[in-house]
Amino acid sequence: xxxxxxxxxxxxxxxxxxxxxxxxGRLPAAMCPIGSLLLVTHxxxxxxxxxxxxxxxxxxxxxxxxxxxxxxxRRGQRPVGLAAAAVNTLAILALVAGSVLGLALPVQLPAAxxxxxxxxxxxxxxxxxxxxxxxxxxxxxxxxxSLDGTVDEISFTAGxxxxxxxxxxxxxxxxxxxxxxxxxxxxxxxxxxxxxxPGSPAAARSTTGLVNPPFALLxxxxxxxxxxxxxxxxxxxxxxxxxxxxxxxxxLYGLIGGVSSFAGVATAALPARVGxxxxxxxGTVLLLAASLLLPFADTMTALTVATGCLGAAxxxxxITMFGLAERTVPAERLGEAMAALVSSITLAQSAGTLAAxxxxxxxxxxxxxxxxxxxxxxxxxxxxxTATERRYRRRHTPAPxxxxxxxxx
Numbered sequence: 001x002x003x004x005x006x007x008x009x010x011x012x013x014x015x016x017x018x019x020x021x022x023x024x025g026r027l028p029a030a031m032c033p034i035g036s037l038l039l040v041t042h043x044x045x046x047x048x049x050x051x052x053x054x055x056x057x058x059x060x061x062x063x064x065x066x067x068x069x070x071x072x073x074r075r076g077q078r079p080v081g082l083a084a085a086a087v088n089t090l091a092i093l094a095l096v097a098g099s100v101l102g103l104a105l106p107v108q109l110p111a112a113x114x115x116x117x118x119x120x121x122x123x124x125x126x127x128x129x130x131x132x133x134x135x136x137x138x139x140x141x142x143x144x145x146s147l148d149g150t151v152d153e154i155s156f157t158a159g160x161x162x163x164x165x166x167x168x169x170x171x172x173x174x175x176x177x178x179x180x181x182x183x184x185x186x187x188x189x190x191x192x193x194x195x196x197x198p199g200s201p202a203a204a205r206s207t208t209g210l211v212n213p214p215f216a217l218l219x220x221x222x223x224x225x226x227x228x229x230x231x232x233x234x235x236x237x238x239x240x241x242x243x244x245x246x247x248x249x250x251x252l253y254g255l256i257g258g259v260s261s262f263a264g265v266a267t268a269a270l271p272a273r274v275g276x277x278x279x280x281x282x283g284t285v286l287l288l289a290a291s292l293l294l295p296f297a298d299t300m301t302a303l304t305v306a307t308g309c310l311g312a313a314x315x316x317x318x319i320t321m322f323g324l325a326e327r328t329v330p331a332e333r334l335g336e337a338m339a340a341l342v343s344s345i346t347l348a349q350s351a352g353t354l355a356a357x358x359x360x361x362x363x364x365x366x367x368x369x370x371x372x373x374x375x376x377x378x379x380x381x382x383x384x385x386t387a388t389e390r391r392y393r394r395r396h397t398p399a400p401x402x403x404x405x406x407x408x409x
Contacts, residue, residue: 018193023151025122025187028092028179030159032115033058035179036095038163038172040108043099052105053095053112055350060116062347068121069128069339073332076198077125081191085183087118092180096173120187123152124338125197131326131334132197138272142323149319150264157257197335214328215337217386218321221280222341223348224382225317227375228291228310230352232256234360235294235368236307242365243300252307259311267316276327277387279320284380287313291376294369324392 036057041050072080091114098108130144166175190196211219233253240249270279290309297303322338329337352375356368 018190018195019147019151021186021190021193022122022126022148023155024182024185025120025190026126026152026155027159027162028088028183028187029061029119029123030156031163031175031179031182032092033061034160035163035172035175036112036115038167039096039099039176042167042172043102044105049105049108053108056109057112057116058346058350060113061119062116062343062350064117064119065121065124065339065343065346066336067117068119069124069336070333072121072125072128072197073335077129077196077335078191078198081120081122081125081196082188084118084120085187085191088115088120088187089180089184091115091118092176092183096176096180100173120183120191121335121339121342122187122190123148123155124342125335126151126190127322127338128335129195129197132331133195141326142272145319145323145326146264146267149267149315149322150261152318153257153261153264153315157254157261161254211340212328214391215325217382217391218325218328218341219344221321221379221382222318222344224375224379225287225314226345226348227352227355228287228372228379229345230349230354231356231359231368231371231375232294232307232310234353234356235366235372236303238360238365238368239297239303240300243298243303245300248300252304255304256307256311256314259308260314263312264315264319267319275389276320276323277389277392279316280324280387281380281383283313283317283320284376284383287317288373288376288380291369291373294372295366297366297369327392 033054037050037054039050040046040053044050068080068084091111095108095111095115098111127145127148130148131141134140134144162178163172163175166172166178236252237246237249240246240252267279287310290306290313293302293306293309297306321341325337325341326334352371356371359367359371
């Protein structure tokens with residue numbers, strides 16, 4: 001009952017329709033990395049070409065995210081969101097066309113980079129939007145971030161699953177075309193919704209540094225979480241193949257996302273006396289404990305249990321760090337801050353994937369999980385030594401009240 005009441009509070013900030021646009025509009029961000037890999041590999045017959053395109057796309061996401069976030073803070077979510085949605089849609093279509101027509105790799109790479117740079121950032125901007133609409137109310141802010149974290153987990157689980165299903169039933173190009181349609185329609189509707197935050201003159205003239213010490217620590221924590229994501233993905237793939245069940249990898253990814261979604265819902269029910277720094281410490285303890293199970297998972301049952309436990313730590317970690325970021329950065333630059341946190345995960349996930357891939361090739365299928373354990377141990381050390389209420393006390397006044405549009409939803 002407490003969870004439902006908390007989520008009703010969050011939905012009341014905007015209405016239910018914009019949450020639907022938010023979910024569907026952020027699906028392409030989860031679909032395009034794996035979709036581009038499958039598309040280019042299928043059309044060219046070269047895994048290396050597919051990996052090159054997917055890698056360039058990921059780097060574009062990491063670099064472009066904070067830039068789009070800052071523009072949205074300065075110019076407003078509506079014009080920036082509409083422009084990004086239009087460019088992203090055209091870039092996805094260009095990559096599909098280039099792949100199907102068999103154009104040279106140097107022609108496809110710019111399209112992939114543009115897809116990454118122009119992601120409309122529906123996820124980070126929705127978090128910024130909810131925080132603005134909460135007007136500094138701690139309960140509403142916590143409820144909104146918990147709900148958005150659950151939506152994020154659903155999108156990251158459903159996106160690759162949809163791409164994989166369409167690739168199996170039709171062609172990888174179908175999945176990318178669906179991603180283009182979702183961006184063009186749903187990200188556009190999200191940007192047009194009356195709840196979109198207007199630009200802030202304070203953001204345009206702000207000279208306050210975004211990366212203060214507490215926020216830098218959060219970027220580091222998110223990066224370590226990203227390394228865990230990338231290494232677990234490689235480890236699960238290598239282990240299921242070693243155990244003779246390669247098709248189970250996708251199901252285990254889905255399990256991680258599903259458990260994480262439920263954990264995000266449960267986070268909303270935690271009492272206010274359990275502060276965010278304490279939640280961060282508890283979450284990293286769980287993250288390390290679950291990670292330590294992975295190297296010893298030598299059966300499918302053990303691997304399923306270990307990955308399920310890992311999923312229970314993911315959403316609470318992310319929700320908590322987003323909540324701490326809201327305390328530490330200027331309100332007028334919150335969109336940029338949320339985008340920077342997502343970029344930190346994205347770039348670190350790529351690094352974790354590379355490190356885990358090398359480990360798997362040289363030391364066997366369980367070796368990638370040692371990368372996971374190392375990252376989780378560093379995350380716990382970081383949380384235990386730095387996560388205090390004093391360090392993460394509110395440094396900036398909440399954003400001024402903005403008109404809501406619940407009735408328009």
